[in-house]
Amino acid sequence: SVSVLRSVHAKRALELLTSMSQRRSEVDTFACSAAISACEKCAMWERALRLFGIMAQNKLKYNTVTCNAVISACGNGGEWEEALQTLHLMAQRVVQLDTITMSAAISACEKGGEWRNALQLVIVMAQSEVMFNPTTCSAVISACEKGGAWKHALCFIGVMVQSTVALNTVTLNAGISAC
Secondary structure (H helix, E strand, O other): OHHHHHHHHHHHHHHHHHHHHHOOOOOOHHHHHHHHHHHHHOOOHHHHHHHHHHHHHOOOOOOHHHHHHHHHHHHHOOOHHHHHHHHHHHHHOOOOOOHHHHHHHHHHHHHOOOHHHHHHHHHHHHHHOOOOOHHHHHHHHHHHHHOOOHHHHHHHHHHHHHOOOOOOHHHHHHHHHHO
16 A cells, blocks of 8 residues: 555655665754655654654754655644644744644644644744635634634634635535535
C-alpha cells in the first residue's frame, strides 16, 4: 500500500541522515528538510520535531518548506500546540510565512478543535498579507464548526464572499455543518 511505501521511504531518509551524521559528513538544511518531509508524509511528527531540533543544534538555517513540513506533521499528529510553536519560531527567525504555512497551522488548529486559534491565525494572515485559499477558509470554518462557533463560521463565510476567495463545495458544506 501507499502508506507502507511512504513509511519505508521515511525510514530510509532517516537512516541516510543518521549515516551522514555518524560519518561526520556535513548535515545540511537540504538533508534535514528531506528527512522532515518524509516524516510528515508518514505521520511521524515526533521524529520531524526531533530533526527540527537537530537543525537548531547544528545552527542550520530554517526555510519555509522545512517549517511547513514540521507544522503539517504536527497537525496530522494532532499536535496543534507544537504546530503553533513552530509557527512562532518562524516569526522569531524571520522565516517567510506563506499560504501553505498558514493553511497547515489552521488545519492543525481545526483538528484540535481550536477555533479561536484558527481565527487568530486569520488575523496573522491578513497582517502578513498572506493570501487565503479555499482550503484555508474551509479549515477555519471547520474549526468553528467543531467548536460550536457557528456564528463565527457564518461571519467568516461573509468575509469570503466580500473577498476574492472563491467559495467551493467543501467550504459551503463546512458552513452548513457549522449550523
